[in-house]
Each structure stands twice: as structure tokens, then as C-alpha cells.
Amino acid sequence: MSELAPSILSADFTHLGEQLQLIEHSGTKVLHIDVMDGMFVPSISFGMPVIRSIRKECGLFFDVHLMIQEPVRYIKEFVDAGADSITIHVEACEDVQATIDAMAQYPVKKALSINPATSIDILEPYLDQIDMILVMGVEPGFGGQKLITETLEKVKGLDQIRKERGYSFKIEFDGGVNRENLKEIIKNGTDIAVAGTAVFRGKIEENVRDLQEVIAGAS
Numbered sequence: 161m162s163e164l165a166p167s168i169l170s171a172d173f174t175h176l177g178e179q180l181q182l183i184e185h186s187g188t189k190v191l192h193i194d195v196m197d198g199m200f201v202p203s204i205s206f207g208m209p210v211i212r213s214i215r216k217e218c219g220l221f222f223d224v225h226l227m228i229q230e231p232v233r234y235i236k237e238f239v240d241a242g243a244d245s246i247t248i249h250v251e252a253c254e255d256v257q258a259t260i261d262a263m264a265q266y267p268v269k270k271a272l273s274i275n276p277a278t279s280i281d282i283l284e285p286y287l288d289q290i291d292m293i294l295v296m297g298v299e300p301g302f303g304g305q306k307l308i309t310e311t312l313e314k315v316k317g318l319d320q321i322r323k324e325r326g327y328s329f330k331i332e333f334d335g336g337v338n339r340e341n342l343k344e345i346i347k348n349g350t351d352i353a354v355a356g357t358a359v360f361r362g363k364i365e366e367n368v369r370d371l372q373e374v375i376a377g378a379s
């Protein structure tokens with residue numbers, strides 16, 4: 161069955177510990193962690209110190225989404241901080257293969273992400289080397305944006321490719337996910353749906369339960 165990955169970008173950082181406990185108790189397994197550098201994307205979020213400190217309290221799978229220029233420079237640091245999976249953007253790397261090779265040196269899942277304007281064709285040389293592909297449903301950089309519907313075609317295309325050719329990569333979808341569009345996102349082939357605003361705005365437990373219900377109905 162597909163799963164939900166709450167994105168802490170939309171959390172209330174003055175109550176981050178309590179909010180993570182609610183997430184953990186809701187039966188969620190994956191936590192999506194957005195790192196932004198003010199270069200690859202206009203915004204700056206947080207980095208290793210925050211990840212390191214929540215790692216001490218939280219048993220969830222840490223799905224670290226690096227929206228940073230030349231992430232090859234920081235792979236070891238994010239692994240040491242507690243990442244279980246690292247997602248890099250192909251658009252942010254001068255040498256994607258070298259960045260995958262750097263991730264392969266550590267016990268961490270390797271994932272590639274593509275922006276809304278980037279075609280899935282760019283992923284072709286790497287499909288047999290990676291654990292996951294993150295399809296962005298919005299321009300990376302901010303939570304609370306509206307999903308760009310055309311990006312779902314890429315999920316469908318990747319799902320078809322992996323079925324036809326026997327690849328085992330998972331497909332994650334990130335940006336603009338809500339209760340109304342989640343069913344279609346899952347039906348197109350998404351294994352992990354990231355949701356920031358849809359989880360953290362209002363009552364977290366109710367939001368997670370509602371979103372999980374949609375996933376169960378669509379899977």
C-alpha cells in the first residue's frame with residue numbers, strides 16, 4: 161500500500177517535538193525533511209543541527225529532500241545527522257553520477273528528484289541505480305502551493321517504465337497534495353505522497369487519519 165510522508169516544513173517549530181510525536185503515533189512511518197539553501201531555491205529552511213536533534217527523539221524513517229546546489233558536498237554530513245534516505249535534484253548537480261556514487265558509499269537510500277519543468281528522460285541513465293524518484297508537483301522552495309496537474313503524467317510514465325522493465329525504484333510525489341487530489345496521485349503510481357500543509361494545518365491527527373483513509377481507498 162502507498163504511504164503518507166508528512167513534511168515538517170509546515171510544522172510549528174515552537175512545538176516540533178510534540179508534533180512529531182503526534183505524527184509517530186498516527187501510524188505514519190516516513191517523515192519528509194526539506195532542506196533548502198537559498199541558492200537552488202529562493203528559500204532557506206534548516207540543516208543538519210535540526211535533523212540531528214529530532215533524530216534523538218524520533219523513530220520515523222527520515223526522508224531528507226535536499227533542495228541545495230551541489231549536494232555532493234554534504235552527503236556524509238546528512239547521513240551522520242540521521243538521514244535514512246537522501247533525495248538530490250538532478251538540476252542541482254554538475255555530475256549526477258558522481259553524486260549517486262557518493263551516496264552509494266553510505267548505508268542510505270538514494271533518490272533523485274525532478275522539478276516540474278524537467279522531463280523524466282533525464283533519469284534514464286540512473287534508473288537501475290536508485291531507490292526512489294521524487295516527482296515535484298510544484299516549483300520547489302515553498303509549502304502551500306497548488307499542484308501542477310501535468311506533473312502527474314510523469315508519475316504515470318515512471319510507473320509504466322518500472323513495470324515494463326522490472327525496476328524497483330519507488331515513486332514519491334511532493335507538492336500541493338491534499339485530500340481532494342490524493343486519490344488521483346496514488347492511482348497514477350505514487351508509493352509515497354508528501355504532504356505539508358494538508359497535515360499540519362488544523363488538527364494533525366485528524367488530517368493524517370483522513371489522508372490515510374484516502375490512500376487506503378485508492379491503493
Ligand code: DX5
Nearest residue numbers: 167300301303304336356357
Ligand atoms: C516544497 C517542498 C515540499 C513542501 C510541500 O519545495 O519540497 O516538501 O513541504 O508542502 P505542501 O504539501 O504544503 O505543498
Ligand code: ZN
Nearest residue numbers: 194225334354
Ligand atoms: Zn519536499
